[in-house]
Amino acid sequence: MFSKPKDWVFSDPRLLDLKQDYSAYTPEDFKVWKILFERQMPNLPKAACEAYLEGVEMVKFNADEIANFEKLNKILADTTGWQVQVVPGLIDDDLFFGLLNNKRFPSSTWLRKMEQLDYLEEPDMFHDAFAHMPLLTNPHYTGFLEKISGIALKYIKDPYAINILSRIYWFTIEFGLIRENGELKIYGAGILSSAGETKFSLSDEPLHLPYDVRTIMNQAYWKDKYQDRYYIVDSLEQLYGSLPEIEEVLEEMLAEKEIRS
Numbered sequence: 001m002f003s004k005p006k007d008w009v010f011s012d013p014r015l016l017d018l019k020q021d022y023s024a025y026t027p028e029d030f031k032v033w034k035i036l037f038e039r040q041m042p043n044l045p046k047a048a049c050e051a052y053l054e055g056v057e058m059v060k061f062n063a064d065e066i067a068n069f070e071k072l073n074k075i076l077a078d079t080t081g082w083q084v085q086v087v088p089g090l091i092d093d094d095l096f097f098g099l100l101n102n103k104r105f106p107s108s109t110w111l112r113k114m115e116q117l118d119y120l121e122e123p124d125m126f127h128d129a130f131a132h133m134p135l136l137t138n139p140h141y142t143g144f145l146e147k148i149s150g151i152a153l154k155y156i157k158d159p160y161a162i163n164i165l166s167r168i169y170w171f172t173i174e175f176g177l178i179r180e181n182g183e184l185k186i187y188g189a190g191i192l193s194s195a196g197e198t199k200f201s202l203s204d205e206p207l208h209l210p211y212d213v214r215t216i217m218n219q220a221y222w223k224d225k226y227q228d229r230y231y232i233v234d235s236l237e238q239l240y241g242s243l244p245e246i247e248e249v250l251e252e253m254l255a256e257k258e259i260r261s
């Protein structure tokens, strides 16, 4: 079991002195943000969930201004109390979950290049900011992030447990759908930052399955192509409310593995 004090993450040397240097963004960066923003934003009033659409108004994202973390942090401080923490791209699991468990959302500050508009191997700040940050104004979304990270930290030394939890994270925070007024909408950031997957995920092509913790924890996922299935929650409250079941099923799966080995 993991037993460092909860806020150890703030003095972790992997994060020291990382800040968004807004003056370092080039005209190409501004152009990339604008193209991606203008390509995706018109799709969202029909495709994104209400919490995202409310959030995007609150954080005041627009086509001409790359997300500014200083301004954003002031807005988030007054809503859910979350903050954005700059990280150097993909980070270790303990740091990732440690930040989330302390209400800090890890984000990169670099933007993809013009020739990478449609495909990226690791998330850039268009994904981290445009797709995730509006939802950081929603307390069910942030509560879920904080608590699932608390569970992950308890099992951080067990790669099997982290793999199972990452399936939940993947099929909810990154690729989750929600049913609102009888219609499918998107809250998963991996979809919201992709114009192609926005269309695909809501089409008749993939499977649309009800959110079920046990099913998802037994379901592997793909990182390099569109998902063939998406799981639908009825509300973000339902997602938040599923945390005790996630921990229960995890403990069960770990006990079963123990018996098998």
Ligand SMILES: [Fe+2]
Binding pocket: 123, 127, 128, 132, 174, 189, 190
């Ligand atoms: Fe993400």
